[in-house]
Amino acid sequence: MPSIKSxxxxxxALNEDGTFSEGDIITGExxxxxxxxxxxxxxxxxxxxxADVRWTQRRDDRNHTxxxxxxxxxxKQFLIPEDPNGRQRSSW
Numbered sequence: 358m359p360s361i362k363s364x365x366x367x368x369x370a371l372n373e374d375g376t377f378s379e380g381d382i383i384t385g386e387x388x389x390x391x392x393x394x395x396x397x398x399x400x401x402x403x404x405x406x407x408a409d410v411r412w413t414q415r416r417d418d419r420n421h422t423x424x425x426x427x428x429x430x431x432x433k434q435f436l437i438p439e440d441p442n443g444r445q446r447s448s449w
Contacts, residue, residue, distance in 0.1 A: 363390040366402065379429060387436060399439035405431040
């Protein structure tokens with residue numbers, strides 16, 4: 358049986374729309390709810406921030422559709438780093 362009952366990751370909104378701009382610092386919280394005491398060797402999260410946009414313009418008698426994609430970040434962040442000697446780091 359898996360040890361994780363629930364996993365949530367929340368971020369702190371910088372504005373009422375919950376949007377971010379290039380260069381903003383994102384902060385938040387990761388919460389694990391476990392079924393039982395668990396030994397952890399390492400714990401990390403992977404996150405990425407992508408933006409996609411699509412719009413249509415009418416020229417003459419035709420519609421022209423445009424789109425763009427931009428990746429702002431792709432990050433792997435260790436919350437509990439792996440021990441280089443292979444020892445278990447933490448018990449919860």
